[in-house]
Each structure stands twice: as structure tokens, then as C-alpha cells.
Amino acid sequence: MTGIRSLERPVAVAPVAEAAKGRVLSLRWVVRLLSLGLVAAVWQVLTTVDARIGVNFDRLPSPSEVVEEFAQQLATSVYYLDLAQSVIRIVTGFGLAALAGIGLGVLVARSQWAADLLLPPLEAVRPIPAIALVPIAILIFPGDEQGIVFITTAAAFFPIFVSTRHAVRALPTLWEDAVRTLGGKRRHVLWHVVLPGALPGIFGGLSVGMGVAWICVISAEMISGELGIGYRTWHAYTVVDYPAVLVGMASIGVLGWLTSAAVELLGRRLTRWLPRAEGSLRWASR
Numbered sequence: 699m700t701g702i703r704s705l706e707r708p709v710a711v712a713p714v715a716e717a718a719k720g721r722v723l724s725l726r727w728v729v730r731l732l733s734l735g736l737v738a739a740v741w742q743v744l745t746t747v748d749a750r751i752g753v754n755f756d757r758l759p760s761p762s763e764v765v766e767e768f769a770q771q772l773a774t775s776v777y778y779l780d781l782a783q784s785v786i787r788i789v790t791g792f793g794l795a796a797l798a799g800i801g802l803g804v805l806v807a808r809s810q811w812a813a814d815l816l817l818p819p820l821e822a823v824r825p826i827p828a829i830a831l832v833p834i835a836i837l838i839f840p841g842d843e844q845g846i847v848f849i850t851t852a853a854a855f856f857p858i859f860v861s862t863r864h865a866v867r868a869l870p871t872l873w874e875d876a877v878r879t880l881g882g883k884r885r886h887v888l889w890h891v892v893l894p895g896a897l898p899g900i901f902g903g904l905s906v907g908m909g910v911a912w913i914c915v916i917s918a919e920m921i922s923g924e925l926g927i928g929y930r931t932w933h934a935y936t937v938v939d940y941p942a943v944l945v946g947m948a949s950i951g952v953l954g955w956l957t958s959a960a961v962e963l964l965g966r967r968l969t970r971w972l973p974r975a976e977g978s979l980r981w982a983s984r
Contacts, residue, residue, distance in 0.1 A: 759941040764948070767941035776930075781949065783925040784915060787843075788957060791850025792911050799855045799907070800900060803862025804892065820859070828853035828914045832921050846918040846926075853914035854907035861906070865899025866892055898972065901965030908961050912954040927953070 738761045743749075748756035759767075771777040802820075806813045828849050835845030873891045919928030931946030 757940070759944055763941045764944045768945045768948070771942070771945055780925055780927050780930045781953070784919065784927045785953065787846055787850055787915050787919075787926065788908075788911055788953075791847045791915065792854050792908060792957075794847075794851045795854035795858055795907060795911070796904060798851075799858030799903065800862050803859045803900075803903075804866055804888075804896075806859075807863045807866035808888075808892070820856075824856050824860075828910070829917045829921075832918060835918075836922065842922045842924060845922060846915060849918045850911050850915045854911040857906040857910055858900070858903040861903025862896065862900050865896035865902075868899070869895045894971075897965070897969050901961065901969070904961050904965070905958060908958050909954065912950065912957070916950055 741758075742761050744751075744755040745758050745760035750756060802816065806816055831849055831852055832845070835848050839845040839848060869892065873895060878887065915926075916928035916931075919926035920932040927946055927949050931943055931950070934940075934942035934946060
């Protein structure tokens with residue numbers, strides 16, 4: 699009977715532990731929402747009293763003004779058109795960068811000849827900020843749309859390329875040797891060893907690339923765009939419509955967060971087979 703009771707204890711304790719974990723997670727979300735509310739409240743007070751404490755809040759729109767402007771923009775079709783245009787540019791540019799970055803990263807890491815041929819020009823271009831390519835994009839592309847996508851692709855490409863190359867090079871050679879010993883060919887090594895083993899590093903580069911892509915697509919829209927959140931935000935600034943500027947900034951932040959979260963979620967789904975420590979699981983649930 700004692701042995702049976704000892705075996706039953708973990709089963710009885712497990713639901714309690716799950717419930718406690720759920721309560722902790724709920725409490726953490728409450729704290730996060732309260733922190734956002736506290737920042738909004740402080741912002742409202744500082745703008746209401748026109749505070750000048752090293753930073754001038756007398757010209758900054760209050761949260762209530764921003765919310766009112768946001769509600770007005772939600773009732774217009776232009777706002778949704780700008781959102782759609784920016785998302786299309788991000789999806790197109792980031793998709794091209796992911797294909798090129800992962801493909802070339804694996805190729806350069808696996809082939810010394812490819813590294814000798816491709817790395818010198820790529821490393822020469824990599825330090826150049828993508829937004830500095832705007833004059834080149836204007837010269838070589840017939841329309842603004844192609845130029846903006848080109849800048850977005852260039853911005854996201856290098857983080858993905860570098861992360862993929864380092865992830866592939868860091869794989870233990872023992873894995874490849876084991877597959878070849880069992881009769882596996884190069885394609886088997888690529889699909890069953892290289893790509894699965896490098897996935898964590900690849901998705902790290904994809905996550906960074908998505909953030910950089912948003913920075914550059916907004917900057918490109920401000921310089922040469924005709925539609926998009928970046929263009930609309932800059933236009934609001936030129937006509938001194940500061941609540942609309944902050945609405946644009948908030949929209950950019952939300953879109954950037956959603957797309958980055960989608961990349962990270964996909965990465966966690968595709969790497970569920972990896973062993974994770976308890977601390978890593980807690981961090982991933984954040």
C-alpha cells in the first residue's frame with residue numbers, strides 16, 4: 699500500500715502545480731497591463747499640466763487626444779489601406795530576404811568555393827545601412843514600390859544570412875559523420891542534419907531581420923513612398939498633426955510586434971523537438 703500511495707502522489711500534485719502555474723501567468727499579465735496603464739497615466743498628467751522637467755511635455759499630445767485621433771482614423775478607409783500597403787511590402791521584402799539569406803547562408807557555410815566567391819562582395823556591402831541604398835533604389839528601379847521592397851529585402855537579408863551561416867558552421871561534425879556512415883548522401887545530410895540542426899540559429903536571424911525590415915520599410919516610405927504607415931506618419935508631421943504622428947508610431951509598433959511574434963511562434967513550433975531546460979520553458983512562455 700505504501701508503494702501504491704507513493705506512485706499516486708505525483709498524479710495528485712500535478713493538477714495543483716498546473717493551476718498554480720496558471721495563476722502565476724495570469725498575475726504576470728495583470729502586472730504587464732498595469733505597467734502600461736501606469737505609463738499612460740503619467741503621460742496624461744504630464745501633458746495636462748504642461749510639465750517642463752528637462753523634457754517639454756507641453757507640446758506632446760495627451761493619451762486622450764491620441765485615442766480620439768485613433769478612433770477617427772479607424773473610421774476611414776485610408777488607414778486600412780496604409781496598413782495593408784506596409785504589410786504587403788514587409789511580407790514581400792522579408793520573404794525574399796528569408797529565401798536568399800537562408801539559401802546563401804547554407805551554401806557559403808557548406809562550400810568553400812562558394813564562400814571564396816560570394817563572401818568578399820557580401821562583406822563589402824554588409825556594413826552599408828540599408829536606408830543609405832535609397833538613392834541607388836531610385837536610380838535602378840522604375841517605380842517607388844520596387845525600390846521600397848528592395849530596401850526592405852536588403853535590410854532583412856544580412857541578419858538572416860549571417861545567422862544561418864554561423865548556425866550551420868556551429869553544427870557538430872559528428873552528426874554528419876554518423877549519417878554518412880549509415881550510407882546517407884549529401885541531400886540526406888542537408889535535409890536531416892544541417893537544416894534541422896541550424897533551425898534555432900536561423901530563426902534567431904529571422905526574428906532580428908523582421909525588426910530591421912520594419913525600421914527600413916518605414917524609413918523608405920517616409921522618403922519616397924506614396925502610401926503606407928511611414929508615409930502617413932511623415933505627412934502628419936509635415937502638417938503639424940502630432941496626434942496622428944503618435945497614432946502612426948503606435949500602429950508601427952503593434953504591426954512590428956505582431957509580425958515578430960509570428961516569426962518566434964513559428965520558430966518554437968518547428969523546434970519543439972529540441973530539449974529545453976525548465977528555465978528556457980519559462981522564458982519561452984513570456
